[in-house]
Amino acid sequence: MNSTIIDGAQLAAALRAQYREQALQLTAQGRQPGLAVIIVGDNPASRVYVRNKGKACEAAGFHSRLIALAENTSEAALLGHVQALNRDAAIHGILVQLPLPAQIDAQRVIEAINPAKDVDGFHVASAGALLTGATDAGFAPCTPAGVMAMLKSAKIDPTGLHAVVIGRSNIVGKPMALLLLAAGATVTVCHSKTRDLGAITRQADILVAAIGKPRFVTADMVKPGACVIDVGINRDADGKLCGDVDFAAVKDVAGTISPVPGGVGPMTIAMLLGNTLVAAKRQ
Numbered sequence: 414m415n416s417t418i419i420d421g422a423q424l425a426a427a428l429r430a431q432y433r434e435q436a437l438q439l440t441a442q443g444r445q446p447g448l449a450v451i452i453v454g455d456n457p458a459s460r461v462y463v464r465n466k467g468k469a470c471e472a473a474g475f476h477s478r479l480i481a482l483a484e485n486t487s488e489a490a491l492l493g494h495v496q497a498l499n500r501d502a503a504i505h506g507i508l509v510q511l512p513l514p515a516q517i518d519a520q521r522v523i524e525a526i527n528p529a530k531d532v533d534g535f536h537v538a539s540a541g542a543l544l545t546g547a548t549d550a551g552f553a554p555c556t557p558a559g560v561m562a563m564l565k566s567a568k569i570d571p572t573g574l575h576a577v578v579i580g581r582s583n584i585v586g587k588p589m590a591l592l593l594l595a596a597g598a599t600v601t602v603c604h605s606k607t608r609d610l611g612a613i614t615r616q617a618d619i620l621v622a623a624i625g626k627p628r629f630v631t632a633d634m635v636k637p638g639a640c641v642i643d644v645g646i647n648r649d650a651d652g653k654l655c656g657d658v659d660f661a662a663v664k665d666v667a668g669t670i671s672p673v674p675g676g677v678g679p680m681t682i683a684m685l686l687g688n689t690l691v692a693a694k695r696q
């Protein structure tokens with residue numbers, strides 16, 4: 414089968430161009446959207462993500478601030494930075510890059526962010542808004558929001574379709590399931606304890622893989638013609654970047670598929686800019 418490949422990089426670039434227009438308008442009114450990113454320690458992958466977020470902000474005409482803290486930073490010191498950013502009128506969005514070192518309780522830090530500036534959508538206020546369908550409050554987490562934008566661009570309406578999400582994290586799996594449910598899908602959430610995973614994934618019209626295992630989803634796990642969205646970013650045994658889906662084999666079974674790199678990754682950053690714009694408009 415000749416599958417359609419969703420070009421996340423191209424879609425993200427188009428969105429970033431729209432956001433740049435809006436950012437320039439806000440800046441002309443003296444309200445340049447501002448995003449602060451805090452990183453603790455020197456996890457190499459986190460450093461790359463954070464650098465890309467800063468670059469995307471600047472290219473889109475946003476104010477960008479990076480706060481890089483040492484690995485041994487205390488929770489109290491980190492909370493001090495968050496509180497200062499909560500009070501800072503030039504900053505509309507605050508993102509604390511995860512994971513955090515073991516001495517810091519990540520959830521406590523997330524709950525310290527002013528919910529109006531929670532552009533990651535990880536605060537309980539955002540999670541509650543997503544759960545209850547309060548679309549005028551809170552923020553949808555960027556990665557699952559990016560997946561929804563990819564489905565829309567591929568003209569896939571989830572209404573009545575069976576969507577299967579593999580993964581139950583607060584960052585991707587759970588909010589992904591809620592967004593698909595709100596869009597009218599019948600949703601199944603699978604995870605590491607799920608029995609006979611393949612029997613479930615083979616029922617999926619939309620399959621979202623957020624497991625964190627290189628090329629875990631194989632062709633025999635996919636229904637012919639399904640839409641397969643790969644959220645994974647892994648390094649294989651040869652150090653090559655790859656997703657959670659065995660792209661080379663699955664592309665011949667799926668009807669629509671997203672690649673890694675160039676799929677969900679760029680969309681996550683575009684959604685972050687979108688959330689920061691919304692935050693700046695609301696504040």
Ligand code: GUN
Nearest residue numbers: 508509510511512533555
């Ligand atoms: N670590 C991996 N993905 C994310 C994300 O979307 N936001 C934050 N803050 N940390 C992450």
